[in-house]
Amino acid sequence: MKPLPLSPAARWRWHVAARAVTAIAGGYALTALASSTLAVLAVALGMARVDAALAAMLSSFAVYCGAIAWSFGTATLARAWAWLAIVTTLLWMLRALALGLG
Numbered sequence: 678m679k680p681l682p683l684s685p686a687a688r689w690r691w692h693v694a695a696r697a698v699t700a701i702a703g704g705y706a707l708t709a710l711a712s713s714t715l716a717v718l719a720v721a722l723g724m725a726r727v728d729a730a731l732a733a734m735l736s737s738f739a740v741y742c743g744a745i746a747w748s749f750g751t752a753t754l755a756r757a758w759a760w761l762a763i764v765t766t767l768l769w770m771l772r773a774l775a776l777g778l779g
Contacts, residue, residue: 696749696757703761704744710765712737714772721775 712733719729751757
């Protein structure tokens with residue numbers, strides 16, 4: 678049985694819902710990794726653990742807002758996921774490098 682085609686309004690709602698999932702899930706993953714990477718790097722560079730955790734926690738708000746804006750601002754949904762995946766992978770590699778140095 679062939680599925681019924683969606684109306685333009687329904688397609689738009691699904692598009693916005695997919696962008697919201699991208700912003701929430703992808704933004705959360707990026708933010709969690711960015712804040713932990715910043716904390717690890719700050720400790721590796723000699724900052725006190727408490728100060729490093731606080732700086733990373735405060736910067737996470739800006740990172741999450743940026744990820745949300747990026748998710749809704751890109752031309753396509755695939756591009757939003759691709760850039761979130763690329764940045765998350767780079768942060769993961771940087772964190773692994775910093776943990777190896779510390």
